[in-house]
Amino acid sequence: MTFVSPEPNAFSDAGTADKKYAVTRNLGELLWIEYPGHFNHALSKAIVTPEVTGSRFFDHRISTYAPGAHVESHSHKVQEQIYHVLAGEGILVVDGERRLVRANDVTFIPPGVVHEFHCTGTERLTFLVITSPPTDDEPQPR
Numbered sequence: 001m002t003f004v005s006p007e008p009n010a011f012s013d014a015g016t017a018d019k020k021y022a023v024t025r026n027l028g029e030l031l032w033i034e035y036p037g038h039f040n041h042a043l044s045k046a047i048v049t050p051e052v053t054g055s056r057f058f059d060h061r062i063s064t065y066a067p068g069a070h071v072e073s074h075s076h077k078v079q080e081q082i083y084h085v086l087a088g089e090g091i092l093v094v095d096g097e098r099r100l101v102r103a104n105d106v107t108f109i110p111p112g113v114v115h116e117f118h119c120t121g122t123e124r125l126t127f128l129v130i131t132s133p134p135t136d137d138e139p140q141p142r
Contacts, residue, residue, distance in 0.1 A: 023053040027062065037074060041066035042119075050134050059134040064126045065090065065119035073116040077138055081109045081131045083117070088125035091118045 025047055032043040046052050048060040065088075073093070083092065089102040093116045094109065101107065102121075109115050119125035 021054075023048075025053070032064075037072045038069070039072070040069040042069035042071055044129070055134065057132055057134070059129075059131040061129045061131075062086075062126070063129055064124050065117070066124060067119050067122055069125075070118040071116055073114055075114045076109075076111050076131075076136045078111050079131050079133060079136045080111060081115075081129060083107045083109070084128040084130070086126045086128065088119065088123045089121040090125040091120050092116075093118075 027045060027047070030045040030047065032045055034041070034043055038044070042063065042065045044061045044063040046059075046061055048055050048058050050056065050059075083101070083106070085101050085103055085105045087103050089100065092099045092101045092107060094107070095114055099107070117125075
């Protein structure tokens with residue numbers, strides 16, 4: 001594994017705030033996961049997340065959906081998302097509007113916008129998902 005960090009939470013504020021570490025990952029090192037709300041082989045690999053690399057501002061995943069796979073309709077309270085399609089095609093439903101997306105299409109989804117994604121093609125739909133902040137918790141006053 002190519003990993004340059006003494007521990008996965010190197011970016012956390014707990015004792016290491018003054019020392020930062022770069023992390024290099026190879027996609028072959030990561031397991032495919034079907035997250036809750038994803039169905040029929042809608043798989044993702046967590047590339048840069050707080051749990052995996054200690055990132056504080058990003059959740060970056062690669063996803064691949066088999067034909068017929070989808071993520072259920074949902075929205076985020078505070079998170080912004082970017083979907084960057086690398087291969088295949090599918091239907092991205094954004095606030096009830098159906099959009100055909102394919103390789104090189106990039107969609108920005110602000111907080112509160114209802115969306116779902118379906119692989120409607122005959123090949124796998126592969127795309128990047130970049131989310132910020134990594135969790136959908138409302139900011140709390142300090």
